[in-house]
Every structure is written in structure tokens, then in C-alpha cells.
Amino acid sequence: MDFLGDYTLRIVALGAGTLGIVAGALGAFAVLRRQSLLGDAISHAALPGVVLAFVLTGTKAPLGLLLGAAFAGWAATLAVMAIARMSRIKYDAALGIVLSVFFGIGLLLLTDVQKQPDATQAGLDRFLFGQAAGLLRSDVITMMALGLPVLVALALLWKEFKLLAFDPGFGASLGLPMRALDVVLTGLLVVAIVVGLQTVGVVLMSAMVVAPAAAARQWTDRLGTMVVLSAGFGALAGVVGAVISSRVERMPAGPTIVLCVTVLVLVSLFLAPRRGLLWARVRARRARARLRVQAVLEALLDLDARHGDGHAHSEAVLEVAGAGRGGAGRTLAELERRGWAERRGDDAWLLTPAGRAEAEERYGGRR
Amino acid sequence: MSTRDGHAIEVTDLTVAYGDHPVLWDVDLEVPHGVLMGVVGPNGAGKTTLVKAILGLVRPAAGRVSVLGRPYADVRRAVAYVPQRGSVDWDFPTSVLDVVQMGRYGALGWVRRPGRAERERSLEAVRKVGLEELAGRQISQLSGGQQQRVFLARALVQDADVYLMDEPFQGVDATTERAVVELLRELRAEGKTVVAVHHDLQTVPEYFDWVTLLNVRRIASGPVDDAFTEENLRLAYGAPLGFLGRNGRPPEEGLVSE
């Protein structure tokens, strides 16, 4: 398909890319600050804000609706904090309460609005599961107008936010207003979530906060790289998902984007160098192979010392000596390939001089 | 007595309460310049709270704190803080050098990023704590002792006059413990004042020249020879006399009810 030539597609890709970058960048901080599930509460809680903004102002303009969403999301974080701090209810339950009650109120309002004959409510539905195909140029401009200041603020307050995420107590001792910084960073997270609501929807937007960051964390040990990667992953998943959704019938945008980002997470968890599960397994296997080589070499050396030079030993003997752990044959073949052991006859093995030197150098000192 | 500015730290009638549960009752404390002071006391005695109150991190219900004769907020640059090692997430994606540079963030001011000067200075501190080979290492790959040294290096780059340390010996290896002691003595030799929350009663006379015994209120404070007595320890820990070894020194940390 003619990607760049298609105006609608370009708008969709631009919008999804914007939301991916903003949510990805702020999500990195949210995940590091263990606010993954706060994102879930904020995005669900945005629903009543959207509907209320519509009811109160009659607006369908994206900026008005999104400001309503941001207000409700902000109120939700305050409610979570108030419940967790001022009562015996724990943080997890506070999140559950705020998330479900706000969302319930949102649904109540939404169904109330929907029965009005006024057709303008049609636009509100897309806030549930998101809609990519319907993105307009004005929507994308709104998203950018909200997202760009968020990124600029993140860049300007970079070192302060890093300190906030890593060691707020130390930051406070330096005289930095950590509480205010916390408020600002959480506020930026609210805006970042709000930016994606029309495209991904309130139900799944939290995944765009958590998943790109969780994927990015696997590839790097630097905060800066992690934030950039996370933004990149968010944009990639957003664009691919939104384009699929707007091209393929009956592929809702939000879930499609989330499935794309989930693929990125899985790839990262398995394949990321150093941290990835696959490499961990390869490393474990190599370590085992090394141990086996060592065991067989040591056994040969040991048997040599006892029986005198030139005496060959069978695989079974080596196995009995505890050397092979079931893999003596394979390990012997490996030793032969390296020129450390040689085969004498059908099933008799002997250290070569090179092998002896190797074994003595490696393990001889320990005896 | 309010005008005695010969003290590095002066705490007057400090009461701190969390909610309506008091953790420090009316504590008075004077720390002279250039001493190496240990703060000891049983768990829940308010040692960490005392350090945090001096730093203005918790708001006292009553009382005053002055550092170098002035309110803490005025002399912040002259004070360095080493939090408990366990207070941060060591899996955070950052490097040794980067954490050490955080010590300069206060002096840098808003928006400005650390530059070459900060980098040089931080590298020097990293060298001083013996971690030069690990400067680029991610912090989760450090041992407990190395993590503690990173925190110390971060305090060193603050180039302060007063150092407040919360359990700098907690869970570190013997090498690090010796290195830290060495470092503290160096600081003292430079005329700096060091206050360290400490757990191991046995090493108090060896490491410190000044000591404060705390158990919600101040039990004793002064030169180790005067204040670190059997009687004061009994008052602070409320343990039976028998737990103390000869010379009025507690035999081992493990015997103290923690």
C-alpha cells in the first residue's frame, strides 16, 4: 500500500506514534517508580471525565474532552493517595476501589448520555476501546499539543526526576522539593495517558504505559537509553497496531495496539542480550558444558596419576568416576576435537600431552 | 546557651512524632566540630529519625535544629547525607558514576545537567572509595559493600563540612568496613564532622571518638570515654547488667536485644 501517499493513514500513524512516544517515555518512570497499576487506575478513571466534559460543555472538541479526562485522572490519583494514606485500606485495594468506582460512574454517565436523541454522543464510544481509523487531523494536533510539553518538561527536569525515581530521600536532603516534583511527574503521567485515550481507549491505555517500559528495561542499564527505547517501542507498537486496525475490518484499535506491544515485550523478555531468558539458558548450558569438560579432564588426570602414564580408560569408567554426569561420551568427543584427549581403540581414552598441560594448568593447582 | 555557635550540630528540645506516636522526646544534643560521632541505641530508638530531623526530612513537633550555627536550610550545601543502603532500588537502570554525580545535583541548580567538571570530580570520588574499575558498572551488579561505597562517594562529591550517615556499616564486608573507617578518619583529619548511626556496640570505642546513646530520649552524649559507660548502656538498652562484658564494654552485638 502507498503508505505516505495515503492521507488518512498518515494521520493515523502520526497520532499513534505520538501517543506511543509520550506514553512510552513517561511509562519508563512509572514502571521504575512502581506505579504500573496507578496507570491502570488513571486511565479507567478518565472515562467519567470525558463524559462529564461532554455533558457540561456540550463540546465534542478533543481538547475539551481530554482536559476533562485529565482532570478525572488527576482526581483519581489523589483519591488513591488519600485512601491509602488516611485509612487502613492498602494501596492495592485503594487502586481497585478508585478504578472500578470511577469507571462505574463513567459507564453510568455514558449510558445516560447515550439515550439522548442528540447524535453527537457517538464520539464518546471510542473512548472505551479506542479507534484509530476515525482519528482526525485536529485530534492529532491536540495530541501533539498535549504531548510535546510533557516531553519538554521531562527533558528539563531530567536529573530531578531521576533523583525522584531513584532516591527521593537524598533529593530532599539536597533541598529539592521532592513532593512537588512527585506531583509534577504524576501529573505528566496523567497527561501522557490522556493523550492516548481516543486511540487506545480507557480500558487498555495502561498497557501502553507499562509494556514499552518493561520491554525497554531488558535492553539497557541506562535510564536515558531506557526512556528513548521505551518511547520508540511505544511508537512502533502504536503505529503498527493503528495501521492494522484502520486497514483490517473488525480489528479494534486498542486491543490491536496492545497485542503489538505485547509481542515486543515477549521478544525482549526472551531475546534481550544479557537479561533475556534465552541467553540466560544458553549461559547456563555453557556453564554446564564447561563443568563437564572440567570433570572429565580431572578424572582422566586423576586416573593417570593412579595408574601411571599411557593407560587408557573406557567411557564407562569415566562415567563411574562421576565425570560425565550422563554426558561423558559427548564430552570426550569434544575433548578429542580440541586435541586434549585421544581415542585408543574402540572405547579407551587417553589424555594427550596438550590435554595434560591444559588440565594441570586449569585444575592441577587445586589438588 | 542559644548563641553557642562552637558546635557543628546543635539540637534543642527536639520532639518528633509520627501521628500521635512520639519517636523522639525532647532530645538535646551538641556535636562539636571535627568529631566522629556514633549514634547508638536499640531498634526503634529514633536514630534514623534523629538524622532525618537534623536534615529537615521530618518535621519536628517541637524543638530546634541548627547546623554550623544556622538553620539547616541555610547551610544545606555544607551537609552531606548517606541514607541507608536498603532505602533505594538497586536494580534501577543507572551506573556507579551516575549515582555519584547525583551528589552534585544540589549545587548544580535547576535544569542544568552535570558536565565535565562534575564528571571529573565524581570520578575522583569513585577512585577514592576504590571503585574506579566499576565506574561504568550497573549498580545491581555491585556487592553490598560496593553499594555502600557508592553512597559514600556520592556524599564525598558534595564536599560538605558535616556528614550524616545512616548505618554506613550495615551489611558490608570486612574490607569495606575497614575502608569506610579509614575514610571517616580522613574526613575527621580534614576537620569535617561526621555523625553515623551505628549498630555494633563493640566497635564504638574503636571507630568513634564521640558517641550519643539514644532511646527515644537522649541517654548520654559526649566523648566515648565519658559517655559509653556500662550505666548508660544499661539505661539505653534496658538490658540486665550481666550482658555487659568486662570493662563495661558489651561483649558482642548479638547479645544485645535488637
Place this chain on the structure above:
Amino acid sequence: MTGVQLEIQAIAAVTAAACALPGAFLVLRRLSLLSDAIGHSILLGIVLAFLVVQELTSPFLVVGAALVGLLTVVAVELVRGTGLVREDAAIGLVFPALFSLGVVLVARYTDSVHLDTDAVLLGELAFTPFDRLVAGGWDLGPRALWVMSVILAVNLVALLLFYKELKLTTFDPALALALGLAPGLVHYGLMTLVSVTAVGAFTAVGAILVVALMIVPPATAYLLTDRLGVLLGASVGIGVASAIGGYWLAHALDASIAGSMAATAGALFALAFLFAPGRGLVAAARRRARQRWEFPQTMLAIHLLNHEGLPEAAVENRIDHLDAHLGWEPAFAREVVERAQRRGLVRSDGAALELTDRGRAGARSSLARTA
């Protein structure tokens, strides 16, 4: 009230009661958000099972969906177990993925049945009475009422049988392990109940509001009582009240029943949060107001005690020095001293303050209590 209205309320009440029982343990075990995760991901189970059996009323659907619910818990545990992401992020990764898969499958393959995305979120409580259970020509009532009643009964029986195990593994898992109670088994047993209950409730109230019924009533009850038995009873009561109240609110507004049930539950929680005896904000504020003058008086007494008989006492223990030393406003200091004098804790000799015997004893006992 029509028969249909009665039936809807009955279904709502039974659903709320069934959700509150396992929900109470989720709240106490700090696993509240697993109900969110399970509530979402069972959609995938329902869809997959539906695609296999091609009917929405098969009991196989409940089994399949509950299995996926359980799988969610296992998957979260697996992701967390890699050590690559933290627990909160693990939950946040797993359920949106499973839920998304469910929604896409619904959107693509099941348009012929009324399992659409709206139903996923809102539930279809208003329509449940029209799906009747008919046996041998007899109309036995709405199917949903039967399903939820069975689930409620299962929850009740499980609770009665394993009350002591649930209680002990919730409050002292280490002791439970030592006593051989297998906390792991209890955990997965509880998660099975949560999954089955969520599947049943899903049809009535939708994916997200399952959370409201499982978490909000028990959390409200937790603000009112300390006793587990009372808490369970109160959770059920509050859940049922939210259901009935929510129904009538929806009736008045002509809006989503599930949404207004959640809103009502939220309102009840807010009431408890503000007015719960002893623990509510209002009670706490009252307590603080009472203590406002007590704490400074104790502080004053301890201050006087600390300097009593020492050379500096003449300086420290003067009313005009309290502001300098304790950091009190002079007017506040005067007020505290006056109150302490009236209570007979302190007497003054000119500007010098002195503890009475009573004041000394009080200061000592305050110190002893905190030290």
C-alpha cells in the same frame, strides 16, 4: 414492582454476595488487583470456550473461562518469577494482553451472538431475566439466578470448610506453613473461587465492574470492623445493598445497572471512609482536636523533667524560654502552661516552671510507654 424487576434485583444481590466472599480475602491478602486481572482475562476464556462449544449457556464455558482466570494468576507469577519485571508491572503486562486477545476474537469471530464488546464492559443484567432455565416444560426462573446461586453456595461451602485455613494463611502464612496448611494450595484454591465467581458475575456486570463487587464492599467492611467473621458478613450485606441501591439508581436514571451498582458501592465506601466510628476521617479529626492540647502538655512535662535539678534548669524551665527551645509560639506556650497548671501537672514560681509530683509521674509514664 414487576416480576422482571424482582428477578433482576435477586440476580444482582446474589452476584454481589457471591463476589464479596472471596473478595474479602483478596483485600486482606493485598491481592485486590488480581481480581482486576482475572476479571479481564476470563473474557478470553469465555470466547475460546464459546468458539469450541458454539453456545453461550454451556457449563463448559464457565469451566474454560475459570481455567483461563487461573492461568492468569500463574502467568503473572511466571513473569514475576523471571526477575525481569516487578510484580505490579507483571500484572499490568499479563491481563491487558489476554483481554486484548479476547476483545479481538469477540470482534472478529462472534458477531452472530450477542457477545459484543459492549456486553464485555457493561454486562447485561437487564436482559438476564429473559434467559430462562426450563426443565421438563417447567420455567424454573432466570438461568443467571441459578448459576450465581450455585456459585454463591460453592463459595459459602468452601468458606465454611476451609475457614480456619483461609484465616491462618491470610494473617500468618509462616505459621500456616509450619502447621502444614499448604498456603500455596489455599492460595490457588482461593484463586479458583475468584475465577469461577468472576465468570459468573461477568455476564451480569461485565469485566471491570467485577472488581467493584469483589473489592469495594469488603474494603468498606474493613473500615468498620476488625473481626473476620463480622467482616465477611458485613461485606455481603454492603454488596447486596450496593446491588439493590444500584438497581434503583439505574432505574431512576435509566442508565447502566452495573455502572450504578459500582457507583453505589463507591458511595457507601465514601460514607465509611468519612464517618466510620473510630477510623473515619471525622472521628480521626475529632481525636486530633482532643489531643491537640494533650500532647504539648506531655511534651512540656517531659521537657521540665529532662532539665529538672540540672544547672541549666533555671534557664531551660522558664515559660519565656519555651518558645526559643521548643519552637512554640509564645501565645501557644502560655496556653499550654495554663492548661498544664489547671490539670495540676505544673506549678510556676514567677517565670520559673516546676513539675508537680503528678506531672513528674505523668512524664515518666509517657516516656516508659514509648521507650
